[in-house]
Amino acid sequence: MREEESFHMPAHAAPLRIGIAGALGRMGRAVAEATEGRAGLALAAAFDRPGTEGQALGQLTLAGLGAALACDVVIDFSTAEASAGLAERAAGAGRPALVIGSTGWGAKEEARLQAAAGRVAIVRSGNFSLGVNVLAGLVEEAARRLGPEDWDIEIFEAHHRRKVDAPSGTALLLGEAAARGRGAPLAETKVTAREGITGPRTAGAIGFSVLRGGGIVGEHQVTFAAEDEILTFSHSARDRRLFARGALAAALWVAARPPGLYDMMDVLGFR
DSSP: OOHHHHSOOOTTSOOEEEEEESTTSHHHHHHHHHHTTOTTEEEEEEEOSTTOTTOEETTEEOOOHHHHTTSSEEEEOSOHHHHHHHHHHHHHHTOOEEEEOOOOOOHHHHHHHHHHTTTSEEEEOSOOOHHHHHHHHHHHHHHHHSOTTTOEEEEEEEEOTTOOSSSOHHHHHHHHHHHHHHTSOHHHHEEOOOOSOOOSOOTTOEEEEEEEOTTOOEEEEEEEEOSSOEEEEEEEEOOTHHHHHHHHHHHHHHTTOOSEEEOHHHHTTOO
């Protein structure tokens, strides 16, 4: 079933008013393009950094944050710091619901987001691809069945040269899935760098490696390696529009949800 068929507004309902944060970024523009002409959705407001008010985004003129707070759902692919601030403003106003795809979250921003989710509904995901979220479910199940005494887990990801954080949010999402399958927190098992004389690998470690270059949209690979066999799961993103479509599906889903912090596994009905 296609995403457009799975998440739709009733024919008699008013269009869902969508706001876009980080509207001048690559993903912001992709969401704007995906929203225009989509039945049941209306692009009602867009904003970016202070000082960008008045700039054009398609047929829309960029406004300030206040205009976005009047929307039903705001979709945000900006930065963790900006997303945490948006979540606090939304929580203070009691609206709108949020769909957040920002990455690079630290403990401080995470705590601010968790607090805001007590007042508004928020879907936050490191990746809005249906394929990636199915992949995460497969990785969790594989990690549950393939024990750390025999199977090592390595996660590789590649993105364009402009990406500023590493590992990617998607790589961390896959790492969290593997850690859940193993029953151990990712914070205790994650290895993000190796250099020099590192000694033998620690059993149960979940390793990450990163490539940055060119215009790579997104490549992710999870390898389970034993002494005599290797199992690999992989996903390739070919066009940013797939993430925009997933974010809009999340917006349709979260609009009527009670306050809380959700992810794409909730949106897709996996839990």
